[in-house]
Amino acid sequence: MAAVRIAVLLPVMGVAIFNLVHRAETLSPAPVDPTSAAMDHVMKQEKRFGDLRRSLERRGLSGAIGYMGNSTAEDPHSTEDYYLAQFALVPWVLDRHLESCEWVVANLGSSAAISNLPPSWQVAEDFGDGLLLLKRSAP
């Protein structure tokens, strides 16, 4: 009976090993070239927002800053883009309501969208790839 009680534990071990080996087969090693298109999307955004962050530091800005997303296109990723921008730009708090903001981060996705900017904003710095720092124009 003791042998039976030990033996019934063997399938438990077998299933556990099978599950682990199966995951090892299906979970590939990370991309070999970190500069390639296979880079994690958070890493891409971190890299993209790096210069903007340094610019905000240089200008001595603090607290809340406006955020303008790619609202002209039906972009299903716009919320994720906003969250990723906030993650990259902590400790600045990105505010989607621009009324009271003097400075705005414009994350337009492509440089072509720059021509559609509202006239009340002027480009303070262009970081390429549709990423801009805007300053409210004097009235």
Place this chain on the structure above:
Amino acid sequence: MIAVIVAVASAWALGILCVSALWPRHRLVSKDWNIIFPLGIGVGFGVTSGFFFFASLLFDRPLFLSTALDLLCLAGVSWHLRGRGLLSSVSLKGMRWECSWLTVLAGSILVQASVVAIALTARAYAAEPYGSWDAWAIWNMHARFLFRAKAHWPILAHQAQVAWTHSDYPLLVPASVARAWSFAGGESTFAAGLISTLFGVATVWLLIGAVQRLRNGFMAAVGGLILLGTPAFVTFSSNEHADIPLGFFILSTAVVIALSKSSRDERGLSLLAGICAGQAAWTKNEGVLFVVIATFIWLLWSAKEGSTRPNIFFIIGLLLALVPEVYFKVILAPANDIASGSIFQRLGNLTDWSRHRLILKSCARDLLRFGEWKTTPFLVMALPLLVQGKPRLALREWEIVGIVTLMLAGYYTVYLLTPWDLAWHLDTSLVRLLLQLWPCAVLLWSLAVMPDGVYFNRFSSAVILSRKMLIVFAILNLGAFGGILALLSSQLAANELAVKHVWGATARVTLGEGWYGTERNHRDRWAWSEGKSSLLVHLDAKKPTRLTLKFAMRSLGDRQVTATLQNQVVWRASVHEKLAWVDTLSSIFSPGTTEIIFATNTPAMPEAPAKDARPLTFSIYNLQVESSSP
């Protein structure tokens, strides 16, 4: 990296000393090191994160004060241990090693499984260094506020604009990460990944140590294997969420409760149980529910035994661990989104049977999938229980049954009362809640299927391995270890299509821009192109080498595909819907990285009639690289 390791190691050392100081005098620390060391990881991070949190409220550079508090605590605990003569008595001599062949065999399998699990954890980290959605959008976000906003973080992190980051979530994990960054003087994903992974390691280690202590080594190995054979647990360990740390604190409370079974007068263990439970609340909001349940169970059992003295120490431990949590929740944090609003208006949900149906249906679905198993282990786990009859748990071990049951009931009630869309709430959280309870459930199963090792000893103790046999086992393990590493390192990376090693050179082909990523089944490996796309040929060689790329292709609709290399067309073929080998692409490649650009003459087509279907052009299958002298 070294500074991060120092930060983590110092927290761990402090935790080990704290746990040792609370360990009962009549139990040898050297005998229970397999439990004290993993417990030290959680307790250490709990204590140091609390100090760092308070210091961060006062100073822009909180590291000085938090380190001073760490050292003060370290000195106090060391003095206490010295007084008890524990520091001098800790040695490896007292450690007990079980050597029955069954235990060594199961232990060997566990060691090899651990190697695979660590490799998978590292892969999961490398694929997402900032973790998945909740990791960066909540936990690492809060760590950044703590680290970057200096003493202003409570104002900035609790602005209404960032309420979506769940500003009310407790800070054990973010404060531990921010503390490690402060040690390093800058941010690194390694710190967050290491802390996250350590909680996963501590969970497995604690489970093994506890089952070994309460039952035997063989059963400990089986329990450890079940946890390592839960792919979601393994890959989630480095994912920088707080669910694995919370699962650790639930498990550690259960372990300490089970260990204190012999005497309720063990003040140190009572204090430690309270600390572990309190640190669960400092880890995640679900931990508050756990605190209520653990306290209820503890008091209930004490009342049943007619003993009240340990209750005081449990409550003291709980209150000590809850100090940062209570300050954070009462003074700083906004209201929790689930608890806000009138709960009385939602009481009607309790009798809404459609909600009960939906929750039960989701539970049935997610119970089978939360571990991301290829084969669900529940059936084989039920077998030993069926053979054995009713589970023979010790009196205190039944408290773990109570904890798991009441936690499930608590989660069920929260879902009933949630103000959020129920289906969405279930879909986005239930698997993680089940994963939190899984280590504790595995502990319970491991204790239940083998009561006190009676039949195990009768079966296996007659064959005790000699030292020579142990050496043979160790050599076999090393061989298996090498084999596993070789197998793992031969696997293609996520963006890799082929690798060829020849004449001291390595040619590697990876996906460049314009692909949807590699896909695979048991036979084929392929990637679909969006339209214009590129392959990158990385050649690690001293001189130019002729490489030949062989591959199959298929397309959505008939089309012509052209490959260009440095603006020269090097390959062209007609591709059809049916998969077929096409002409090979052969050229001389210089050392370094060369880009081959693929283009097609026909626009992309949606892969299915669905609205969000991918627009596809052609796909490249089973690419092989061959090389020859130029």
